[in-house]
Amino acid sequence: MFELIRRARHGAKAVLCAFDLLELDGVDLRRLPLEQRKDRLARLLHQPPDGIALNAHYDGDGAKVFREACKLGCEGIVSKRRGSHYRSGRSTAWLKVKNPQAPAVRREAEEDWGR
Numbered sequence: 001m002f003e004l005i006r007r008a009r010h011g012a013k014a015v016l017c018a019f020d021l022l023e024l025d026g027v028d029l030r031r032l033p034l035e036q037r038k039d040r041l042a043r044l045l046h047q048p049p050d051g052i053a054l055n056a057h058y059d060g061d062g063a064k065v066f067r068e069a070c071k072l073g074c075e076g077i078v079s080k081r082r083g084s085h086y087r088s089g090r091s092t093a094w095l096k097v098k099n100p101q102a103p104a105v106r107r108e109a110e111e112d113w114g115r
């Protein structure tokens with residue numbers, strides 16, 4: 001799928017940002033704590049191939065991380081509770097905060113306004 005996206009729309013500019021590892025070699029990792037999944041992902045991508053990047057993880061003051069992400073023009077941040085297990089859908093262990101000035105967020109707001 002990733003190769004199709006790269007070729008069809010954006011060429012070499014598309015990058016897959018890996019931020020969690022849910023399965024490895026047929027083993028379901030979703031019940032492992034977040035830190036263990038991220039550690040396995042980091043080991044797996046210690047030398048990532050072109051077009052794949054390990055998404056940065058920051059510990060500390062979430063408000064400060066969010067401000068810096070906004071300055072960089074990022075869409076936002078996702079804060080995850082330490083030790084959390086993966087579950088699909090909404091979770092009280094994860095909080096997504098969007099940058100209202102990011103182009104994708106503004107475009108999304110404009111589309112919602114038009115409904």
